[in-house]
Amino acid sequence: MTRLFNDPAAFADEALEGFTAAHRRWVRPVTGGVVRATATPAGQVAVVIGGGSGHYPAFSGLVGRGLAHGAAVGNVFASPSARQIHSVATAAHVGGGVLLMYGNYAGDVLHFGQAAERLAADGIEARTFAVADDISSAGPEESAKRRGIAGDLPVFKAAAAAAEQGLPLEEVLRVAERAGARTRSFGIAFSGCTLPGADHPLFTVPAARMAVGLGIHGEPGIGEEALPTADEAARLLVETLLKELPEDVADPAGQRAAVILNGLGSVKYEELFVVYRRVAALLGDAGVEIVDPEVGELVTSFDMAGISLTLTWLDDRLEELWRAPADTPAYRKGALDAAEPDLDRAPVTAAAQDTAVPAAPVVPAASDASRRAAGTVLAALDAVARVVDAHADELGRIDAVAGDGDHGIGMRRGSTAAHWAAADAHGLGAGAGTVLTRAADAWADKAGGTSGALWGTILRSLGTALGDREAPDAARVAEGVTEASAAVRQLGGAEVGDKTMVDVLVPFADALAAATGEGLPLADAWDRAATTATAAAAGTADLLPRRGRARPHAEKSLGTPDAGAHSLALITRAVHGALLDHH
Numbered sequence: 001m002t003r004l005f006n007d008p009a010a011f012a013d014e015a016l017e018g019f020t021a022a023h024r025r026w027v028r029p030v031t032g033g034v035v036r037a038t039a040t041p042a043g044q045v046a047v048v049i050g051g052g053s054g055h056y057p058a059f060s061g062l063v064g065r066g067l068a069h070g071a072a073v074g075n076v077f078a079s080p081s082a083r084q085i086h087s088v089a090t091a092a093h094v095g096g097g098v099l100l101m102y103g104n105y106a107g108d109v110l111h112f113g114q115a116a117e118r119l120a121a122d123g124i125e126a127r128t129f130a131v132a133d134d135i136s137s138a139g140p141e142e143s144a145k146r147r148g149i150a151g152d153l154p155v156f157k158a159a160a161a162a163a164e165q166g167l168p169l170e171e172v173l174r175v176a177e178r179a180g181a182r183t184r185s186f187g188i189a190f191s192g193c194t195l196p197g198a199d200h201p202l203f204t205v206p207a208a209r210m211a212v213g214l215g216i217h218g219e220p221g222i223g224e225e226a227l228p229t230a231d232e233a234a235r236l237l238v239e240t241l242l243k244e245l246p247e248d249v250a251d252p253a254g255q256r257a258a259v260i261l262n263g264l265g266s267v268k269y270e271e272l273f274v275v276y277r278r279v280a281a282l283l284g285d286a287g288v289e290i291v292d293p294e295v296g297e298l299v300t301s302f303d304m305a306g307i308s309l310t311l312t313w314l315d316d317r318l319e320e321l322w323r324a325p326a327d328t329p330a331y332r333k334g335a336l337d338a339a340e341p342d343l344d345r346a347p348v349t350a351a352a353q354d355t356a357v358p359a360a361p362v363v364p365a366a367s368d369a370s371r372r373a374a375g376t377v378l379a380a381l382d383a384v385a386r387v388v389d390a391h392a393d394e395l396g397r398i399d400a401v402a403g404d405g406d407h408g409i410g411m412r413r414g415s416t417a418a419h420w421a422a423a424d425a426h427g428l429g430a431g432a433g434t435v436l437t438r439a440a441d442a443w444a445d446k447a448g449g450t451s452g453a454l455w456g457t458i459l460r461s462l463g464t465a466l467g468d469r470e471a472p473d474a475a476r477v478a479e480g481v482t483e484a485s486a487a488v489r490q491l492g493g494a495e496v497g498d499k500t501m502v503d504v505l506v507p508f509a510d511a512l513a514a515a516t517g518e519g520l521p522l523a524d525a526w527d528r529a530a531t532t533a534t535a536a537a538a539g540t541a542d543l544l545p546r547r548g549r550a551r552p553h554a555e556k557s558l559g560t561p562d563a564g565a566h567s568l569a570l571i572t573r574a575v576h577g578a579l580l581d582h583h
């Protein structure tokens, strides 16, 4: 149970505020997260990590000398937005380029990728690396789809130590790739976490049972077994990891490995030590030499009861980097010289601040017809925010079946911010296109997560199609929806049948184009397409997910529609109401 919070929606921000107040020696706050409070030599590659809140010490607790130069901090279990990441990276950059590092989750991949593009557009060289160490989340033949869990730490650390040695960006990236390829994790869980404000855990495990193959967002395990003794748990973890050695490790005997026994939140240190005692013995029996083991909480999931074991198979170079000193709020190792405070730099660079300022107080010129259409757009976005708010709990429940239960929270945050931004732009006399693009930026920025990136793209595509000049007719709106559908498929890589919102967006766009092609007025055409969308969303219950958070728990999701598909269908129906009212 998460007991101490004020407004659950403010939990992540308030936790970050307290964290920075408590750790000023190491970090200073910037828009979107934190950067080192200590000076970094000019020209050093900046390693910027990040992810959702709810995993402390990942990610803000790992910022400091020898480890990350900055961390972008998202909301609870949601990736930070591209704007947040861009802001933190801009503040952390000291001329050597930026390596963005995160766990391999759809939302993180989308937002960090977009942030890298924005950094490149600013003339800052940026590369990305997603840690994918959790062997339970996909088979070896699909290892690129694996999630990142406690293996984040050794991979971040290897890259950051290489950056600290003054290596150029491409070489730091190669170190990250090598460490990632040699890092594997596997975990077990006894209960899920309870998010701030929620009254029940994201999943439960029957008494005397354990979930095998945990995720760090309350994803249930991929299997269930009888509750083990500590020694049996150690054996399961070690034997499972020894069965999946990296390609270039033929035999564990004679190898050296960095070992992390990680507690997810409510398994305490002495329990971990009881397990570690056996882990160490079993690895020793297998001929593995353990190097600088870590036993403790390094990537958590609120009060989740679970543990995971991570092995990084070391070569001489990786061992040197693993042993290198580090000084961060949550992870310290070896000895470093006295730190120089970062006195030369403004608290937040001007460029970083720019990314965070609210929408500009001026809007591009628009025709009267487009401004009138903007009124309809605003009413539609109001309807979107209302329907999402009314269904937020239901969306969370659907998402919790096989995902992380945050779909309602993220959609509520995004749609509310979009409505406010649209109202601001409309008040300034913006045309329909600008109202939509401002709403798009606000949605992506405030929601983060997969759906934040995708809804930002949907609204941006529509805004571009509608523009600020013409009165958008039914055909133009249908074209905009078709372009939004193409953009979402391009960004997320999902196709029809993967059990995502694409299963609704594509038939909705097709039905709208067909109905407007027949000459139906917009509201009638939209009505017909919304009916198609509702049926398509219901149909996703029969599909097995092939993308996103739900994929490793495919069977569990059979019989339940996809959360993002369902929310999209609800939205299309609500927008129809607004179109009728503004007819």
Ligand SMILES: Nc1ncnc2c1ncn2[C@@H]1O[C@H](COP(=O)(O)OP(=O)(O)O)[C@@H](O)[C@H]1O
Pocket: 077, 078, 079, 106, 107, 399, 403, 404, 406, 407, 408, 410, 448, 449, 450, 451, 452, 454, 488, 492, 493, 494, 499, 500, 501, 502, 547, 548, 549, 562, 563, 564, 565
């Ligand atoms: N690659 C993808 N392309 C399109 N939609 C996706 C993709 N991955 C996930 N989704 C959609 O995103 C929804 C989840 O959104 P959200 O709750 O923000 O996810 P997360 O918590 O995983 O970031 C899913 O229900 C699905 O509809």
Ligand SMILES: O=C(COP(=O)(O)O)[C@@H](O)CO
Pocket: 050, 051, 052, 053, 055, 076, 077, 078, 079, 102, 103, 105, 106, 107, 108, 217, 404, 448, 449, 450, 549
């Ligand atoms: O949850 C996280 C990001 O993943 P999403 O795909 O946005 O849900 C984060 O906690 C892990 O970095």
